[in-house]
Amino acid sequence: MSDAVLEVIGLKTHFASKGGVVKAVDGVDLAVRRGEVLGLVGESGSGKSITGLSILRLIDPPGRIVGGRVLFDGVDLAALDDEAMRRLRGDRIAMIFQDPMMTLNPVLTIGTQMIETLVAHPRTPALSRAAMRERAVEALKRVGIASPAERLAAYPHHLSGGMRQRVAIAIALLNDPDLIVCDEPTTALDVTIQAQILAEMQTLVRGPATSSPLALIWITHDLTVVAGLADRVAVMYAGRIVESGTTAEILESPRHPYTLGLIASTPAAAAQRASTDRRLEQIPGSPPSLAHLPGGCAFRPRCARAQDDCRVEPPSVVDASGRSLRCFHPVEHAR
Amino acid sequence: MSVDSTPLDGPVAASPRADFVADFASSKTAVFGAVLLLAFVVVALLAPWLVPQDPYDLAKLDILDARLPPGSPSGDGAMHYLLGTDSQGRDMLSAIAYGLRISVAIGVLSTLCAALIGITLGLVAGYAGGRIESLIMRIADMQLSFPSILIALILLAFLRPGLGNIVAALIAVQWAYYARAVRGTALVERRKEYIEAARGLGLSTARIVFRHLLPNCLPPLVVVATLQIASAIALEATLSFLGLGVPITEPSLGLLIANGFQVLFAGKYWISVYPGIALVLLIVALNLVADRLRDLLDPKLRSR
C-alpha cells in the first residue's frame, strides 16, 4: 500500500522473565494509511500496548524486539540509530498513554512540558520563544481547553483528569505528526469525559486538514470506542492479530470466534438479544499466560468451534479486500 | 504494558525455606558477608578458648612487652604476638578477640532489648490507636528527630561510663525505630480480614496482637534489626572512643582503637589499626547481610 504511513510486518517483542520467555507480541502485521484510524482491540495481556510501544521503540529490558519490521513511511525504524529515532518521536510519530495522572511530570508546568517538545524538535527557520508559546496556546485551544494562556503556567495537579489527557493530546499534536499511537487514553476517565474526548478526536482527524492528514492507532479493550472512531479494526489475542478489517466488517460480520465472543459480551449486545436473559455473556476460560502458550491456535482452549486441526497454529490469511483472518473454522455469515 | 507473566499453574515452591536460602546465596557479596559474620560470632563466643592470652588478667601482662610490633616474640619467648602488643603489653590478637566479644554482646543485647520494648510499644500504638498511639508516637518522633549520638552522649554524661549504662543508652536510642516501623505495619495489618476474623472469634487482645498481628509485621523488622545491630556496634565504638563508653577495664573495639590513637603518630599503627579493621569488617558484614535480606523481604523490590 503506497499510501501506508505505517506498516508492521511480523513484529515480535519478547520479554525475558524468571518464568520463561514472555511472548508479548508474537508475529503482528498491521498497516495504517494516511489519515486513517486503526482500532487495535484486545483484552489486558493481549499485547496491544506492547505493540504500540514497539512501534515507537520504547521497549526497555528485559523486553526486546526480536523480529519483524516496522516501516514508517517506508523507512525501517529498526535500522535507525537511537538519535534518529529520538528525532522521529514527538515529531512525526507521537504517543499518548493511559493514565493522565502520571503522564505529565508533576513538578513541571504545563507550559514547560509543551514548549520543551518544540525545543526538542527544532525547525528551520527556528521558532522564537514567543512563537513557541503561541503554538502551545493554539494546540490547547484545538483540544478544547478554556483560557489556554493561563493554563500554561499551571501544574498538572491543578487540572482534572480529562483536561490532563487533553493536554497530552495537545502535546502530541504540537509538531504536526503523521501518526499518533493512543494507548487506551480514555480508559481511566469518566464515561462522559471519555465521550467528549472521543468526539474531539473525531473532529481532529476528520476535520480540516493540517499539513498532512493525521493517522491514529487507537489501542483499547472497549469495542464500543472503536465503533464510532475507527475506520479499520484489528483484533489481538495472545500476542497475535486474529482478525482485521474495516470497522463495519468486523462489527457486523465478525469471523473469528474470539471477535464474536468480544462483541457478544458487550452490554449493548446483551440489550439486543431477543431473549429476556439480559445477562452479560462471557467467553469461558481466561487468557493464556504469554510465557506458556498452548501449541497451535492460542484461542483453542476457549473456543466452542475448535477441532483437532486447530492444534496447528493457523496462519493469517489476507483476502482481496484487505481483510485478514487467523482461523481454520471461522464463523460464517449469511450474505 | 499489562503483561500477565505469572504462569497460571506453575510449579509450587518446593520448600520456602530452601528457596529463601538459595535466593540469599545467589548474591556472592551477601554470602561473603554472612560467612564473615559467622566467623566473628564464633570468635566472640569462643574467645577465651581460642586466644593465647587473657587480656584482662593483669597478672599475666608484662609491661616490658609493651608496644611490640606484629610478629614479635614475647620477652619470655613463650608466645608470639601475632598482631603486636598495646601500651600495657597486652597481646593485640587476644585483646581484639575479647573486644569483639564485648562489642558484639553490647550490640546484640541492646538491639534485642530495644526491639522488645520498641515492638511492644509499636504494636500497642498501632493496634490501640487513639490517644495511646498519639502519645507513644509523639515521643518516638521527637526522639527520632534528634541524632542518636547526641542523645547517647547526653545520657552517658549523666550515667557515667559503665557497661550496663552504655547498653541502657543504646536501648534508649534505638527503641523508637522499632516502635515506628512496627506501628506502621500494624496500622496496615490491623485492617486486614484475618484480624477481623480473630476479633470475631472473641480472642483476647493480647492474643490477637502477639499471635496474629506480630508475625505479619516481622519480616521488615529482621532487616531493621540487623542494621540496628551494626549501628549499635558503631555507636558504642564511637562513644567508647570518645571516652564515654565502656570502662577501661573491659575494652570494646572502640576503646582499643582510642587507646592506640596517641601512638598512631609515632608509627605504632597496630594498636589502633587492627582493632579498627576488625570493627569495620564486622559492621560491613552485618550491612551486607542486611542489604541482601532487604532485597529478599521487601516485596516492592522483588523483581531484582
Place this chain on the structure above:
Amino acid sequence: MLAFLIRRSLQSIAVLFAMSLIVFAGVYLIGDPVLVMISPEASQADIVATRAALGLDQPLWVQYGRFVGAALSGDLGRSYAYSEPAIRLILERMPATMELAIVAMAIAIVVGIPLGLWAGLRPDSLAGKTIMSGSILGFSLPTFWVGLMLVMLFSVSLDWLPASGRGATVDVWGLKLSILTLDGWKHLLLPALNLALFKLALIIRLVRAGTREALLTDYVRFARAKGLSNGRIVGVHVLKNILIPIVTVVGLEFGSVIAFSIVTESIFAWPGMGKLIIDSIGVLDRPVIVAYLLVVVTVFIVVNLLVDIAYSVLDPRVRLSDAGTQA
C-alpha cells in the same frame, strides 16, 4: 506565608521550652559537679560554700526559674570550668563547627548527586556497581575510624595535609571564616571529608534509588515518547523529582552532621563546639552542656524551617499552610 512563619515560630518556642525543661531536669538531677570540680581534700565547709556560690543549694524549681529568667535575657549561666558566660563560649566556637558542617554537607551533595545519578542510570555497569559497593562501605565505617585512617594516610604517611587544627581565618562581618584562605582549606579538607563520608554514602543511595524509580514512571516514558534528549530527561525531569526527597533528607541529616562533628573535632583537634562539649561532659560543666543543647536545638529548628520552605518551593503540590503538618 506570614501565617505559616508565625505559626512555626510559636511552635519552635514551645519546642525550645520543652527542651529546656528536659535538659535542665536531666543535667541538674544527676551528678554533682561540685565534687568533680573541687579537689578531693576539700573540707565539707568548702563544698557547702562552693555549692552556695553556684546557687546549687536552692530547690530545683528555684534553680529552673532562675535559669529561665536568665535565659530570656541571654544569660545561660557561667561555665564552671572557664568562668565565662556559657553562651559566649558556645557562640565563639560555633562558626568553626558550622563551617565544618556546611562544607561537609556541600561535599556530600556535590559529589553524591552525580555519583548517585550515574549509579541509577547505569546500575549494571562496573562504575555503577563500584559506586554502590563503595556506598555500603561509606555508611558502614564509623566516622571516627575513617578520621583515623584519613589522618594516617594523608598526614602521617603522605604528609600532604595537616592532621589537626584550623587554618588561617579571614574576618567576614565579625565571623572568622577559614574557607577563604588556602591554608584554611588545607586544614579543612580532611575533617570535612571525614564528616561528609557517611552523608555522601546516604545521598548516593537515595539518589540512585530515586533515579531508578523515576526512570520507570509514566512521565519519563512520555518524555521519551516526545522525543526529548536523554540529557533533558535526566537533567530536568528526573532531577527535579528526586531533589525533593533529597532536600528533606539533607535537612534532617544536617543535625546529625553537627552531632557527628563532635567526633571529627576530637580527632582533628578542630576548635569547634564539639570539642568543647566533650570536655564539658567530662567535668560535668552543666551550664555549658545546657547552653550547647539549646543552641543545637535552635539550629535544628531553623534548619527544619528552611527545609520546609525549600520543599514547598521545589514541589508545587505542597502548600506552605500544610507544611506544618508534614509527618
